[in-house]
Amino acid sequence: MPSFMGYRRPDGRYGARNLVAIIPSVTCANDVAQAISRQVAGTVVYLHHQGCCQLPPDLERVTDTLISLGRGPNVAAVLIVSLGCEGTEHERMYEELAATGKPVEIIHIQALGGVTKAIREGTDIARRLAIQVSGLQREEADISHVVMAIKCGASDTTSGMASNCAIGAVSDRLVDLGATVVFGETTEFIGGEHLLARRAVTPEVGRQIYNIVDAMETRAKSIGCDMRRGQPTPGNIAGGLSSIEEKSLGAIAKSGTRPIQGVLDYPAFVTDQKGLWIKDTPGREPEILTGMAATGAQFMCFSTGLGAPQGFPSMPVIKICGNPRTYERMEEDMDVNAGLIITGEKSIDEVADEVFAKILRVLCGEMTKNEAIGYFSAIDIHCLGPVI
Amino acid sequence: MKDKPIAIQASTKDNVATIFAEDIVAGTEVVVLDPSGTRTLMTVQDDVPYGHKFALREIAEGEQITKYGEEIGVATRDIEVGAYVHVHNLDSMRGRGDLEGDK
Numbered sequence: 001m002p003s004f005m006g007y008r009r010p011d012g013r014y015g016a017r018n019l020v021a022i023i024p025s026v027t028c029a030n031d032v033a034q035a036i037s038r039q040v041a042g043t044v045v046y047l048h049h050q051g052c053c054q055l056p057p058d059l060e061r062v063t064d065t066l067i068s069l070g071r072g073p074n075v076a077a078v079l080i081v082s083l084g085c086e087g088t089e090h091e092r093m094y095e096e097l098a099a100t101g102k103p104v105e106i107i108h109i110q111a112l113g114g115v116t117k118a119i120r121e122g123t124d125i126a127r128r129l130a131i132q133v134s135g136l137q138r139e140e141a142d143i144s145h146v147v148m149a150i151k152c153g154a155s156d157t158t159s160g161m162a163s164n165c166a167i168g169a170v171s172d173r174l175v176d177l178g179a180t181v182v183f184g185e186t187t188e189f190i191g192g193e194h195l196l197a198r199r200a201v202t203p204e205v206g207r208q209i210y211n212i213v214d215a216m217e218t219r220a221k222s223i224g225c226d227m228r229r230g231q232p233t234p235g236n237i238a239g240g241l242s243s244i245e246e247k248s249l250g251a252i253a254k255s256g257t258r259p260i261q262g263v264l265d266y267p268a269f270v271t272d273q274k275g276l277w278i279k280d281t282p283g284r285e286p287e288i289l290t291g292m293a294a295t296g297a298q299f300m301c302f303s304t305g306l307g308a309p310q311g312f313p314s315m316p317v318i319k320i321c322g323n324p325r326t327y328e329r330m331e332e333d334m335d336v337n338a339g340l341i342i343t344g345e346k347s348i349d350e351v352a353d354e355v356f357a358k359i360l361r362v363l364c365g366e367m368t369k370n371e372a373i374g375y376f377s378a379i380d381i382h383c384l385g386p387v388i
Numbered sequence: 389m390k391d392k393p394i395a396i397q398a399s400t401k402d403n404v405a406t407i408f409a410e411d412i413v414a415g416t417e418v419v420v421l422d423p424s425g426t427r428t429l430m431t432v433q434d435d436v437p438y439g440h441k442f443a444l445r446e447i448a449e450g451e452q453i454t455k456y457g458e459e460i461g462v463a464t465r466d467i468e469v470g471a472y473v474h475v476h477n478l479d480s481m482r483g484r485g486d487l488e489g490d491k
């Protein structure tokens with residue numbers, strides 16, 4: 001049974017990173033949070049654009065998502081930066097995160113007397129938290145503690161025929177070892193939902209799969225235009241994908257073949273769910289990466305054909321490139337070359353072995369390319385209603 | 389057959405294959421690999437870019453176009469064996485808010 005060396009958290013989970021998360025409870029607190037994070041080593045910040053002047057279900061969704069991000073096992077301690085008058089429930093954020101046993105602090109910009117005073121106070125707190133958690137040692141953890149997120153972005157036709165197939169093989173292995181795997185991109189289930197529903201563990205889960213696809217398609221159609229102008233993207237079409245159906249079928253390949261246990265809401269944090277799960281997310285990177293980090297995933301396997309370089313502040317993203325030409329051109333941003341499947345030089349299983357080995361190293365602390373280059377600031381929370 | 393460009397048929401049910409080679413022009417011979425690894429020599433009738441598809445058999449207007457053994461769209465005109473298949477002759481049937489208005 002494979003294992004990894006992780007940071008044990010008070011709730012029994014194991015992190016692959018040991019970070020202090022600076023969480024703005026509303027977009028209006030971003031600049032203060034960013035200034036604190038820039039100053040203090042070992043911190044990350046979630047620079048999102050939500051948290052006020054939204055409908056109540058969205059405000060709850062933003063609050064819940066930020067709580068889930070703070071609960072993530074890669075996060076050792078949390079500093080919440082609140083403006084004071086925002087629509088999100090910043091006090092509930094504090095209470096629920098403090099209940100996990102992690103060190104959690106909160107500051108309010110208005111109560112402290114403005115931006116510079118809040119930066120000073122927040123920097124002081126973040127420095128203390130960073131030193132407090134910095135001496136924690138890694139401990140051996142069973143592979144069943146792993147939560148893997150999967151996604152594909154900047155896809156071309158190699159994604160569905162090489163990198164997604166390799167990730168699918170890795171997904172099957174992790175599920176068989178008792179770990180948790182979460183995939184999303186509901187938009188890209190369109191045209192393939194019947195295949196996913198067939199793999200659902202119960203008819204009810206099958207219905208949930210149809211429901212989230214229907215809701216996503218209805219939202220797109222309600223604008224009264226042809227969704228194809230947005231999906232597949234112009235880049236996808238240039239790469240050879242002719243329809244959303246073709247993109248979806250190739251996208252689904254990355255989930256492997258194991259039964260689907262259930263559907264998670266966007267802000268949901270994985271507690272004791274094992275096996276393969278779906279999270280209801282859109283396909284765009286800032287929103288899906290946030291939703292996937294909110295599951296508590298220690299890392300993500302990200303399949304790409306045209307070369308998507310981005311990551312996430314508290315979740316290493318392993319790039320698996322299906323296009324051998326892209327890998328050659330963008331090797332500095334790509335972690336694994338699955339293009340060798342297309343050229344006939346390696347089998348899917350051989351590439352899956354390589355991905356699996358990289359996963360174990362990343363869990364133990366090895367950086368991904370996007371971490372090393374520090375490309376992970378463009379994030380956001382997916383909301384359903386209008387800004388009002 | 390060894391040095392010919394490669395095209396991949398994802399499922400034996402598929403009526404298109406995806407080309408993974410450069411400089412495919414009308415008249416180029418390609419090797420189509422099916423899932424079991426069986427190789428078939430075919431002639432492509434159009435210029436087809438890397439990662440794009442061509443027809444493995446005749447596809448009539450209105451007929452389903454199949455990849456991964458599943459429908460990826462419908463032919464908007466008759467497609468000949470070896471012809472390039474993409475958005476110019478394949479129409480998606482999903483997310484079509486523009487078609488809802490016609491009902």
